[in-house]
Amino acid sequence: MSTIDIFPGLIATANIETGYFIECNEAVTDILGYSVEEFTSKPLVEFIHPDDRQRTIDEINRQLQSGLTICFQIRYQCKDNSYKWLSWQGTAADEDGKVYAVATDITEFKQAEADLEVSEKKFRSTVEGISDGFFILKDEDLILTYFNSSAEEILGREAKDVLGKPIFDAFPEAKGSIFEKQYRRAFDTKVATSFETYFGIAPYANWFDVRVHPVDDGISVFFQRTTERKQAEEKTRKLSQAVEQAGESVIITDAEGSIEYVNPSFTRMTGYSAEEVLGENPRILKSGNQSDEYYKELWNTITDGRVFNSSIIDRRKDGSQYPATMSIAPILNDEGSISHYVALQQDMTDHDMLEEQFRQSQKMEALGTLVGGIAHDFNNMLAGITGNLYLAKQSSEGNPKAIEKLRNIEGFSYRAADMIQQLLTFARKDRVSMKPFPFTPFIKETIKLLHSSIPENITLGEDVCADELIVKGDATQIHQVLLNLVNNACDALEWSTEPRITIRLEALQVDETFIEKHMGFATGVYAHLSVQDNGCGVPENRTSHLFEPFFTTKEVGKGTGLGLAMVFGSVKSHHGFVEVESVEGEGATFHIYLPLVDSEKIADSSKQDGEVTEKGQGETILFVDDQEGIIDTGKEVLESMGYQVMTASNGQQAVDLFKEHPEAIDLLLWMSSCP
Structure with a gap:
């Protein structure tokens, strides 16, 4: 075995001029499957992949001309017709055209490279196709190595301007922020993290949802704008809170009428908890006050897609009933079909009570005006009667029987005058002396x-209470108010086995909560006087009439019906309020509220009794009245008492007389209603 056979790579000698391999080692069999004889018996271009042949010829020719060494990668066909990538490196051709070359099988490398390229293409296709911003940070300096198009759009920066830079150099405004802290943490700990924050400079300032993942030698960051979502969530939160905190009852049912939601006001209004009514039908509130036709119209209206508005009386969990205004509207889905219904109810109990109080107040004002006018006319008539009675007694001194009859008539006249005074008090047209005084003593x-x-x-x-409670008022009237209330209580206790009257006095701070249920009050401190009895009480249907003149619940002959009317008028003239609570068979409580005043110096309201001068000494009195009968009677009475009298029927006459006799007139008597 030669040395070249020991070498693991393919070693070959080729003649560039002939285009054949001259010799090669046995590695050709291991790599391509050919024998040495087979590999050297065919032109070398026949072993090259058709797509690589021209490139190979061009590369060889270039190297022949330049005298450089051979270095290129091409695909060779194996004996089994598959192809392998070979990396060739060789010497320049000698004078005989010989080239000595070494080939290394790089098929696996090329496959890995191809796989990587495919992977990178898929990666780029993925990260460029998503709406999330995405970038990769490498090394401890967190250098930007990738920056997708969504990141460019969201952050307003182009990739070419930021790639290759540490992120906090590219975005210096983020240095020291939560971004730096979280990126460093993920890089150091190799633990993924996520966070949400508001960041940026207009117009790119937004809420961001950020997710950080560790990768080799760095971190990858996905982020998306969540401003619209946050705004939608905030809008939903506000709507939810509005419904939850609304003063009106809100019920949401499905299309069949089963309750799916009720707000806290529903519970306060009806007494039912949400758990008790979910899945139930709103008919659990039916009171029986509405007819079947009413509910039929309701259902036809809302199933037709229209809003139903109405007043209604419903029933609470405890069986009590309450008036309400109601509005029911259909809720449509995306297809325009009814999916749910929403019903709003406003409890009108307090409103109806205040409305009734207002009507009662208007009625009392009207009665006061009427009564005041009548009382004035009666007073004039009584003045004439009592004046003539005085003169008749003077003329009947020798007739005791006649004087006795006249005195009886005079007694009746005074009783009538007292009734007139009470009527004037109710109408708030009598004269009062309003002074600050300590109410408690x-x-x-x-x-x-x-x-x-x-x-x-x-x-x-x-x-x-121990506090003085300074009020501004007429002590005489207030005294009469308390007497009337106590006398009224005594009458109510006639058949009580353990009769009791309790008088209470306290300072009451009136606030907005109190005013909501008591019409007409202003915020401040009031003296609260109450008179309570455990007597027969007053039927509910009569309490609204208690303060009307001549209305009485007593037997015939036991009351004039003016006592409580006088109480009402007196309290109103003191800018106060009077209310009554009563349960038939259990008793009644009358509440008086008088506004307190600040006064360090309280005028002495005690009155000294002066001597009444019954006989004149010739003094001159100017007597003014618009009724002739009163003038005649008054003039005669005053002259009989030793006075000189001038008369006038109106203000202008009185002024003219006073100008003519300024020194002579000692006293002016003027009816307050005289023009």
């Missing part, structure tokens, strides 16, 4: 007086 003193005036079988309890 005043109430305590009034309670002391009440102890001696109420029946002994009635227990009078009190719970009065």
Whole structure:
């Protein structure tokens, strides 16, 4: 065996001029399957792949002309007709045209190279076809070695401008950010990581979802913009919170009417938890107040794709009923078919209560106007009656029987005047002296007086705060208010086995929550006075009429129906509020709310009793009234008492008389309603 046979590669000598191999070693058999004789018996070009023949001839000719060594890779046909890649290296041809060459089988290398090329093509096709941005960072410096087209579009940078650079040189604005921390972590630990962050400079600032994967000597990074998704999520979150936190009840059912969702307001409104109603039909709220025709119209409307709006009375879990406004709308899917229904309900209990309070307030205002006008006319008539009674008594001094009858008439007149005064108080047209005074001591003193005036079988309890609670008002009227309420309570306790009246006084801070259920109040601190009894109570259908003049729940002859009307008028004239709570058979509680005032100096509201001058000393009084009968009677009464009297029927006459006799007139008596 020769030396060339020991060599593992194919060694051959070829004559370039003849185009034949002259000799070769036995490796030709191992590599190509030919014997030495077979390999040297045919022109060498016949062993070369047809696609490589011309390239081989060109390469040999080039090397012959240049005198360079042979070096090229071509495919040779094996004896079994397959092909192998051979890498040839040889000497330049000598003067006889001989070339000495060595061939190495590189078929596996070429196959691996081809596979790699295919793999790279697939890789590039994949990463260039995805919408995610993608790049590869190599080495400790995190040098950009790949940057796909989506990365270019998302980040606003071209690959040619960033490849070959450390990423934080290419993107200096990201240095020190979460990107650097996470990239370094993935590179050092070889552990994949992901994160979401907001980053960039307008117009490329966005929310990004980033995924980092370790690779050989580096990391690969996938990222995508999530701004639209985040905005959609935020919109969905807001909508969800709006529904969850809405004050109205929200119910969502499927197309067949089975409940799939209810919000917390539904639970607050109905008493049913979500778990109790999911899968149920909304008919569990039916109260029986709506007819079958109502529900038929409802169903026909919404299944026709239209919105149904209506008022309704539904039933809570505890059996109680509540008024509501309701709106039901169909929800359409992408195909335009009804997939669900959404129903909104607003509890109108408080609204209806406030509306009723408003109507009652308007009615009381109207009654006040009417009563005030009537009371004024009655007062004028009573003034004429009492004046003439005074004169008649003066003329009947020698007739005791006549005087007694006149006094009886006078008593009835005063009782009528008292009723008129109560009517004026209800209408808030009487004169009051409004002064700041400490309410708490005043109430305590009034309670002391009440102890001696109420029946002994009635227990009078009190719970009065220690604070002074300064209010601005007329002490006489407030005293009468409390007396009327206590007298009313005493009458209600007639058949009670353990009659009790409790008077309470406290400071009440009125806030927005309180105002929501009590129309007309303003925020601030109020004196809250209440009178509670455990008597017969008032039927619910009568409580709204309690403060109307001449309305009474008592037997005939036991009440005028003006006591609570006077309470209402007095409290209103003090810018306060009066409310009643009552359960028939259990008793009633009347609540008085008066606004507190800040006052360091409280005027002394006590009144000194002055002496009444019954006889005049010739003083001159200018008496003004617009009714002739009152003028005549008043003039005669005053003259009988020793006064000189000038009269006028209107304001202009009075002014003219005063200008004519400025020194003579000592007193002016003027009816407040006189023009």
